[in-house]
Amino acid sequence: MSKSIDQIFVSAKHWLLSWLDGSPSWLIQITSSLINIFALLAVFLTLFALMSVLERKILGRIQNRYGPNRVGPFGLFQPVADGIKMLIKEDIVPVRADKSVHFLAPILIAAAAILALGVIPYGRNMTPFAIDGGILFFFAVGSTTELAVFMAGWGSNNKFSMLGAMRAIAQMFSYELPLLVTVLPVVMVVGSLGPDRIVAAQAEYTYGLVPRWFVFTPWGAAAFILFFVSGLVESNRTPFDVPEGESEIVAGHMTEYSGFKYATFFMAEYIGMFAISGLGLTLFLGGWHAPARALEFVPSYMWFFGKLSVLLLVYVWVRGTLPRTRIDQIMNLAWKFMLPMAFTCVIAAAVWHYAGRGLRGWLWSLIVIASVYIVLSIVLDTRRKFAPRVYRFAE
């Protein structure tokens, strides 16, 4: 019973494809891909609509106000109203803008974000696009975002847009390095770049009790925190949202966008956030595996989306709690702290592997990470609580 519920979407797809029995193989192949794409878009666009209203409601609660509560029950139809508003808004393109580049930038940025969703395993046998180098695919697609942001900034022919794009690209480049390096220990330990293999490696339970998720090892916990912070930066979320810091540079690279193009940017940002959280929980939080053997009757995709919701809640929580950082602080954090710590995670994972992957390895890798952390915090301490501001940018 639980098995058939677990596989209900896979069976539904097979049932749909069975209508095409006897047709040429290319037709079946294309239909299969189209079903995957439609399912992905339906699920994640719904999630985007839900997230946009829930985020505003949770932020409202954090800031001791109501949040949207006028449209529909509990304000749940707010995204519909927003969508209609965005659709019928006038689409303004600046006279001096580079029309084609200005037009293509939001499309490219949304395409990159949606493509990245394709390689994440959402449940047992539920990877839309299962390839050998799935993790690499995710980051390769993600790296085109920088070009899209540049196109948006340059094509608008606006100083605020260009400055915002520069900031965005600078911080995305700096954090792509720790992001990639924190993925390395997992890839090393599993010995594969495929997300399915990585999820499968986290299936068992130590002593039948503690799941073998990588976040429960010292290197995994450290790498997960680094990954999460880098993910915050990559998706331009508070506290790292300087590219669109509205008190400084209007809206960054999105200044000259209005109406549905702006909505596309907004959507791409959220989809990117879903993708990076999905990858994070695939790598470190056991993917679609249940946290205990007794809970395995709950379908695998429920676990995936449950974990995803928890991560997204943390995103909103961080946004409601922390103030925006300065660009020089962000850069310093990336190069002086995040990168050395990320490399330490790689070394700690190697130590864990060679000490036998047991309790001994656990302690040794904890020692490695703790000692590097202590040394780094001593070296990086400025010994002044309120150091005078030193601007190394925009001089």
Add this chain to the structure above:
Amino acid sequence: MNTAAFIVIAIVTLSAAMAAATLRKLMHAALSFALAIVGLAAFFFLVGAEFVGLALVFIYIGAVAVLIVFTILLTRRDVQKDRGFNWSGVLIAAAVLASLTWSILKTQSTAIVAPHIRALTVKQIGQALMTTYVWPMQCVGLLLTAALIGALLLVIEEKP
């Protein structure tokens, strides 16, 4: 299926490459170059060499294309000014064309497709890099680190 995909990708790649060579605005040319690279990566995907295609996208779109557009942005002031016919460019293009033609003609007949080439997996490539080619790879790593430090030294400010 594969033939149709090949023709579509070939048309996209070639037209993007043509656009990169002929467009008046330098920035448009740079972006078309990026599109041509995506087309090349699609070819690698088509023949099952995923790793090469992904590395191509990763390096050329994520790094080289961004480097090119920033170089254009930061150096060119007279974007629209026409420099007239460029003879040295013709010379370089002719040399590149000649060497490419020579190397294509020198290869064993391209019409014969090896029937049983197993697609290289990422794992095999990684093992080859870490065992057979470990010294060249370390040298490349050292070179890149040196370049990184050199770039830092160029932009670092003297403290007053």
